Amino acid sequence: MIGLKRGSVKLISHQEEWNKNAEKVILKLKQLLGDAAVDIQHVGSTAIASIYAKPIIDIVIGVRDLNDVVSYVELLKQHDFVFRGEDVEGQLLFVMGDFEKDTRTHHIHVVKWNGEEWNNYINFRDYLNCCPDKAMLYDACKKKLASQFPDDRRSYTAGKQELIECLLKEAETFALYSSMQDLNRSAIKYAADTIEIGMSLSDIKELLENYLLENGADSFWYWDVGAFIFAGEETALSVSGKDYKVADRVIQSNDIITIDLSPQRNGIWGDYARTLVFEDGVLCDETSKIKKEEWRKGLQMEEYLHQTLIDVGTPDMTFEELYGYMNELIVNKGFVNLDFLGNLGHSIEKNKNDRIYTEKGNRKRLSDVTIFTFEPHISIPNSRYGYKKEDIYYFANGKLVRL
Numbered sequence: 001m002i003g004l005k006r007g008s009v010k011l012i013s014h015q016e017e018w019n020k021n022a023e024k025v026i027l028k029l030k031q032l033l034g035d036a037a038v039d040i041q042h043v044g045s046t047a048i049a050s051i052y053a054k055p056i057i058d059i060v061i062g063v064r065d066l067n068d069v070v071s072y073v074e075l076l077k078q079h080d081f082v083f084r085g086e087d088v089e090g091q092l093l094f095v096m097g098d099f100e101k102d103t104r105t106h107h108i109h110v111v112k113w114n115g116e117e118w119n120n121y122i123n124f125r126d127y128l129n130c131c132p133d134k135a136m137l138y139d140a141c142k143k144k145l146a147s148q149f150p151d152d153r154r155s156y157t158a159g160k161q162e163l164i165e166c167l168l169k170e171a172e173t174f175a176l177y178s179s180m181q182d183l184n185r186s187a188i189k190y191a192a193d194t195i196e197i198g199m200s201l202s203d204i205k206e207l208l209e210n211y212l213l214e215n216g217a218d219s220f221w222y223w224d225v226g227a228f229i230f231a232g233e234e235t236a237l238s239v240s241g242k243d244y245k246v247a248d249r250v251i252q253s254n255d256i257i258t259i260d261l262s263p264q265r266n267g268i269w270g271d272y273a274r275t276l277v278f279e280d281g282v283l284c285d286e287t288s289k290i291k292k293e294e295w296r297k298g299l300q301m302e303e304y305l306h307q308t309l310i311d312v313g314t315p316d317m318t319f320e321e322l323y324g325y326m327n328e329l330i331v332n333k334g335f336v337n338l339d340f341l342g343n344l345g346h347s348i349e350k351n352k353n354d355r356i357y358t359e360k361g362n363r364k365r366l367s368d369v370t371i372f373t374f375e376p377h378i379s380i381p382n383s384r385y386g387y388k389k390e391d392i393y394y395f396a397n398g399k400l401v402r403l
Contacts, residue, residue, distance in 0.1 A: 062113030180270025
């Protein structure tokens, strides 16, 4: 079902036809607007899979300037997109529907691309799709208001506003954390594409820190170091950031290198680490293809530990319980924890001194923090090499999810 009488409120469960219909309309808009539209996306409640929604498709068009669309008003009208002017400040509105029956099927919002309105639409949709518990909170609010105001959409909309504003603030923060982790992932890919045999660790550090600053970071949160680089036997070292000094060393044809990144933007952290392996002068792109058994098993163990975290982590588990469980698992699998303090990660905060750790004695629950890192630094006993993999996790509908 798509379409609703103007001014009325009726919520129905999510329909797959909404996504398919939105895709068709977006394709048509792209054909009509061409380069005038920077991006066009399906937004609003019909784009959130887990909640009830009014059966009206919301689509947002991002443009460089609102005037870019004005010259297309008549063309769009010929294809059933009717212009309604500046619906709210900073947005133009087009509608579709059966105007004889006074129903609306689509609301097309035109906003400045990457501006506040654009980011609000995208962040809100993505946040609620990533965090079903927040989506259910919004869903419950909508249902309550819909029962109170079935024929008064203005009151229904006004009643949601306070919660929407609260969720938008959370969504903006969530989007910033996600963007920092996306930056870290792209930096590791950049490293994999760029690092060559014979390159010095100091050059790699400078290369990656410049990449982070040029692509979204404004500084580095951990002792003002954006990229900690260790290679060979140094991968088994565990040192505080304040004591870190990049080694005077170059990458060998057969080598192991750990990269630990800590960018931030507006006080929002990214935290990410990977261990890479070179064999015969070539970077190994799959763990299972690593020929050196010790290195292969070390990285496979890292993958196993992260999957185990997802499998066993619950909102009520304490950080101390996670510490005990994982350290016992590490030992039972024939490895040792190399961390100089023995912990396995920490909460993500705006001040590094506020972090709490996955350590003995920390009886806070995992769900008592919004997001946290998991970064086991492990080795085989008496080995010269260490392995590290770090990601950020959060709970979505009671299940741990990687950010």
